[in-house]
Amino acid sequence: MQVVVAPAGWAVYVVLLLVRAGDEVLVETGYWDLVAWAIGGAVVVSLLATLAVGGFDGAKPDLRDREIDGRAQQIGNSLLVAGALVAMVLAMVDVDGFWIANTLYLTFVSSGLLASIAQIGFRRGGVPGW
Amino acid sequence: MVRPPTRVTNRIKDLRTERAVTQAELAARLGVTRQTVIAIEQGRYSPTLELAFQIAHVFGARLDDVFGYLQEER
Structure with missing residues (x-):
C-alpha cells in the first residue's frame, strides 16, 4: 500500500505547495502545515486502504514474511542514510531550512518506496541467500 | 543466464503428490503460509535448517x- 500512498501524498503536497507559492519565492512559502497534512493523510489513507482490502485478517506473518520485510527495510534504510547525509551537508552550508525539511520528507517517501519495491521483488523473484 | 535465488533443490512437490498432501495442508502442518510452501x-x-527438518519430518x-544442493560449476 505504501508503494502508492506515500508517493501520492508527496505529489499532492508538491502541487499544493506550488499553488500556494504562486509567483512568490518558493523558500518563503509556508510548508510545515502541508507536510503535516500530507504525512497524516498518507497514514490515514494507508490504514483505511489496508482495512478495505482485508489486510488485518489476523493472518500471522511467517518466517519468510519476516525475512522479506527485514531485507526490504534494510534496502530502504540505505536511502534513508543517504538522504540524512545530504540534509546534514545542506545544514552545514547554511541552506534554508525549507530545503532541508523537504529533502528529509522526500527521503522518507523514497526510502519507503524503495523498501516496498524491494519487498515486491523478493516476493515475486525470490529471496536471495546472504 | 539469471542465477536462481537459491541453489537448494527439493522434491517437495513429488512427495506431496505421492502422499496426496495439498500445499495448504503442508503449510498448516509447518505453521507457515501457503505462499511460503509455494x-x-x-x-x-x-x-531455514529447522524448517527443512520439519518438512522432512512431515x-x-x-x-x-x-533437499539437494547444486554445486558450483567449475
Missing part, C-alpha cells in the same frame, strides 16, 4: 531425500 517448492526461497523422509 516459494520453497519453486526454489524461490531457501528454508513426509517421514530423511533431509537429503527431500
